[in-house]
Amino acid sequence: MFKFTRFVIIVSIFFICACQSQNKEAEKEETPVIDTVATVIEKRSTTSLLYDLKALEAVFTNDNWLIANAKKDSSYFYFSRLGDFTVNTYEYVLSKGDSSGVKKSNMLIKDDKVIWHFNNQDLYLENASSARAVWKVAGNDSLQYVFLRANNNEINLTYPDKTKRVMKKILPFSLFLVRSRYDYANGTHYAFDSSQINKKK
16 A cells, blocks of 8 residues: 555656646746747848848948029938948038038838938938838828939939929038038139049059
8 A cells, every 4th residue: 555655656756747747848838939939020120120221321422412502502411321220411512612500300210110300301211222212291190201312413303292302412522521611712603513633643
């Protein structure tokens, strides 16, 4: 009788341990599946946003652009990619051959969207390719800005009221400011020439 009771106790302990071991194995198997799914979703979102910023860089490049305006002073935009997730933008006008009224902004990721403050409005990127970027006005999706890359030196810009402007690539930012200052001091007009200066050998 004692041997039988002892046998029952041993079997019971073995059975309890086996069940606990199975439960722990089941927990181990479930945890990585959840983490993997979350990681895949996170990577997909990050990849998509990186694609958008890469497309924007293809549209605007890291260049200096002139937006000519007959009714008021022409404005200039300088775009500069900073790392993977930010594009710095600088809007300015020329005054006495120098940049004036500089407005710095950023194209950056916020709440799973690429946002930008442009023309005194908060925008979010609707879609982008290497030749086109469509921005919606935050709070009013019916209003949009469209930047269409016409060629290497021009971008066609359409405002929400359907007004159209042509953005023209000009000299690199630092060189442009040097030549603008020279133009102002000497009465010349080379700063608006898009030709590059070749260093003498």
